[in-house]
Amino acid sequence: MLELINVFTAYGSVPVLKNVSIEVPEGSITCLLGSNGAGKSTTINTILGFVKPKSGSVIFCGEDITGKATETIVHKGIGVVPEGRRVFPKMTVEENLLVGACACKDKGKIAQNIERAYTLFPRLAERRTQNAGTMSGGEQQMLAISRALMSDPKILLLDEPSLGLAPLVVNDIFDTIAKLNKDGTTVLLIEQNGFKALEMAHRGYLMQKGEIIACCTENTGEAKEQLKAAYLRHHSGEAK
Amino acid sequence: MTIELIVQQILNALGLGIMYALIAVGFTLFFGVIEVVNFAHGEVFMLGAFVALLSGGILTSIGLTMGSVPYFLGILVLVLLTGSIFGILLERFIVRPMRGAPDIMTLLITLGASIITREAVMLFVPNGRNPQPFPKLFDVDSINIGGVLIKPETILCIILSAVLISGLYYIIEKTTFGRYIRATAQDREAAMMMGINVKKVFIITLALGSALGAVAGLMNGLSYGIIKFNMGFAAGIKGFAAAVVGGLGNVYGAIAGGMLLGFLEIFVVSTVPDGSSYQDLISFVIVILCLVFRPAGIFGERAYEKV
Structure with a gap:
C-alpha cells in the first residue's frame, strides 16, 4: 500500500536518509524501529512531503506521491498521529x-x-x-x-505514540492500534522502544543513522527474535 | 463637563476606537496565523479611503444618487474588494517568496511595499500630493438627540464596524474554514498533517485582515472629510499599537486594544489643555509602556492564545 523505494533525503547538504526502502503491505502493521536520531521522523516527513527526497520515490496505492504538497498527499488517504501528539x-x-x-x-x-x-x-x-x-x-x-x-x-502513520505516556496508558493505546488494524486499517508504527510494537507487528524494519540495517518481513517469532537481537546489538554498540 | 458632552465624547471615542480595532485585527491575524508583522498594513487603510473617493465618481456616473443606500453599499463592496486584492497580492509577492527567510527581511520588505504604495498614490492619483476632500454622505452635519450632538457618520461607522466584527467572529469561530485558520495559528505543521491547505489559509487571512483595514480607511474619510496619501503611516502605527496592547495574535485583544486607544486619545484630547497636539503621541507611549510592563498584552498570559 505504501512503499519507499531507495529514498535519499538530505537537510541542506547533510544526508539523513540513505537508500531507505520500506514496504507497508495492505492490512499489515509495519513497524519502524530505531534510536533517537536514526531518521525515523525524517522518514515520516519524506512520506508527507515536508521534505523532498534527493532521489528515490514514495509510492502510495500505486501512485507516485514523491514531493507532492502535504495536503495533497494527506487527502489521498493518509492519517497522521504526529510525534508528541500535536493536538490543537x-x-x-x-x-x-x-x-x-x-x-x-x-x-x-x-x-x-x-x-x-x-x-x-x-x-x-x-x-x-x-x-x-x-x-x-x-x-x-x-x-x-x-x-x-x-x-x-487507508493508512495510519503513528510517530512514537508511546512517547511520554504511563505504561498502562501505552498498553491501552497499543491495544487500540491492534483493534484498528483488525478492523482493516493499515498501520505504519514508528517506535523508539519498539519491542512491544514488534510483538503485534507483521513486519519490522530497524533503522540506524539513516539506513535500514535489518528487517523482518515474515510474521514469525524467529524473524522477530533476530530483529530484536539486531536492535539490542546496535543499541549497545551505540552506547559504547 | 456636561452629561451631554460626555456622552458625545464617548460616542466619538467609540467611533475612533472601533476604527483602530479594525486595523489592529489585521495586524494580529497576520501575526497569529502567518507569523509576519506586516508594516504595509497601514497602506491598505489609505487605499481604502482613496478607492472610496475615486469610486464615488464612477458610481454617480452610472446613475446612483450620492448618499443613497445602493451608492454606499457599492462603495463598501469596492473598498472590501480593494483590501482583499491588496492582501492577496501581498501573499503572492511578499509572504510566499519570503517563507523561511528571517523575520527581519519580511518586515523590511513589507515596509518597502508600504513606501511604494504610498508614493504610487501620491504620484498617480490626480493632485495626489495634496489632501483630498472626502465627500459627505449625509446632508446634515449632526443630529441633536436630547442635547447630544452626534454626527450621523459616527453612528454609521459604529454600526458598520459592529457588523464587520461580528462577521469576523462568526467566520473564525463558527465556520469550517475559520476552524482551519485557528488550527493553522495553533500548530501549522499539525494543520498540514490534517490535510489543511495552509497556503489557502494564508491567502484568506491576508484578504480578510486587509479588507477590514480598507473599510477602516473608508470610515476615516467619512468621519474626518479629508484624506491624504500618507494617512496610512499613523493609522498603521496606531493599529499596531492596539494589537500589541491586546497581545499580538489575539483577535479579541486587538479589538479591546483598539477601543482602549480610542478612548484614551479622546480622553486626552478633551481634558488636557491643547490635548489634540498629543493625540498621536499616545499610541507610542502605550506601546512602549506595554512592551516594558506587559509584553504579552494587557490580558497577560491569555493573550498568547492565538486567534
Missing part, C-alpha cells in the same frame, strides 16, 4: 476531530466518524467541550488517534 491545544475535543475531518467532505460521514471516535474512546465523549490542551497526555493521544481516523484513512 486551544480547541475543544470536538473541534479537533472536525479539523481532522478536513479530507472528508461528506457531512453525514463526519458526524458518524465523530460518534465512532466517542465509542472507541468514551473518555473523549466526556470531554467533548473541553480544550484539548488541558487534557492529560494519554487523553491527548486518544484524541490524536481519533483525529487521524476522522477522514477514514
Whole structure:
C-alpha cells in the first residue's frame, strides 16, 4: 500500500536518509524501529512531503506521491498521529476531530466518524467541550488517534505514540492500534522502544543513522527474535 | 463637563476606537496565523479611503444618487474588494517568496511595499500630493438627540464596524474554514498533517485582515472629510499599537486594544489643555509602556492564545 523505494533525503547538504526502502503491505502493521536520531521522523516527513527526497520515490496505492504538497498527499488517504501528539491545544475535543475531518467532505460521514471516535474512546465523549490542551497526555493521544481516523484513512502513520505516556496508558493505546488494524486499517508504527510494537507487528524494519540495517518481513517469532537481537546489538554498540 | 458632552465624547471615542480595532485585527491575524508583522498594513487603510473617493465618481456616473443606500453599499463592496486584492497580492509577492527567510527581511520588505504604495498614490492619483476632500454622505452635519450632538457618520461607522466584527467572529469561530485558520495559528505543521491547505489559509487571512483595514480607511474619510496619501503611516502605527496592547495574535485583544486607544486619545484630547497636539503621541507611549510592563498584552498570559 505504501512503499519507499531507495529514498535519499538530505537537510541542506547533510544526508539523513540513505537508500531507505520500506514496504507497508495492505492490512499489515509495519513497524519502524530505531534510536533517537536514526531518521525515523525524517522518514515520516519524506512520506508527507515536508521534505523532498534527493532521489528515490514514495509510492502510495500505486501512485507516485514523491514531493507532492502535504495536503495533497494527506487527502489521498493518509492519517497522521504526529510525534508528541500535536493536538490543537486551544480547541475543544470536538473541534479537533472536525479539523481532522478536513479530507472528508461528506457531512453525514463526519458526524458518524465523530460518534465512532466517542465509542472507541468514551473518555473523549466526556470531554467533548473541553480544550484539548488541558487534557492529560494519554487523553491527548486518544484524541490524536481519533483525529487521524476522522477522514477514514487507508493508512495510519503513528510517530512514537508511546512517547511520554504511563505504561498502562501505552498498553491501552497499543491495544487500540491492534483493534484498528483488525478492523482493516493499515498501520505504519514508528517506535523508539519498539519491542512491544514488534510483538503485534507483521513486519519490522530497524533503522540506524539513516539506513535500514535489518528487517523482518515474515510474521514469525524467529524473524522477530533476530530483529530484536539486531536492535539490542546496535543499541549497545551505540552506547559504547 | 456636561452629561451631554460626555456622552458625545464617548460616542466619538467609540467611533475612533472601533476604527483602530479594525486595523489592529489585521495586524494580529497576520501575526497569529502567518507569523509576519506586516508594516504595509497601514497602506491598505489609505487605499481604502482613496478607492472610496475615486469610486464615488464612477458610481454617480452610472446613475446612483450620492448618499443613497445602493451608492454606499457599492462603495463598501469596492473598498472590501480593494483590501482583499491588496492582501492577496501581498501573499503572492511578499509572504510566499519570503517563507523561511528571517523575520527581519519580511518586515523590511513589507515596509518597502508600504513606501511604494504610498508614493504610487501620491504620484498617480490626480493632485495626489495634496489632501483630498472626502465627500459627505449625509446632508446634515449632526443630529441633536436630547442635547447630544452626534454626527450621523459616527453612528454609521459604529454600526458598520459592529457588523464587520461580528462577521469576523462568526467566520473564525463558527465556520469550517475559520476552524482551519485557528488550527493553522495553533500548530501549522499539525494543520498540514490534517490535510489543511495552509497556503489557502494564508491567502484568506491576508484578504480578510486587509479588507477590514480598507473599510477602516473608508470610515476615516467619512468621519474626518479629508484624506491624504500618507494617512496610512499613523493609522498603521496606531493599529499596531492596539494589537500589541491586546497581545499580538489575539483577535479579541486587538479589538479591546483598539477601543482602549480610542478612548484614551479622546480622553486626552478633551481634558488636557491643547490635548489634540498629543493625540498621536499616545499610541507610542502605550506601546512602549506595554512592551516594558506587559509584553504579552494587557490580558497577560491569555493573550498568547492565538486567534
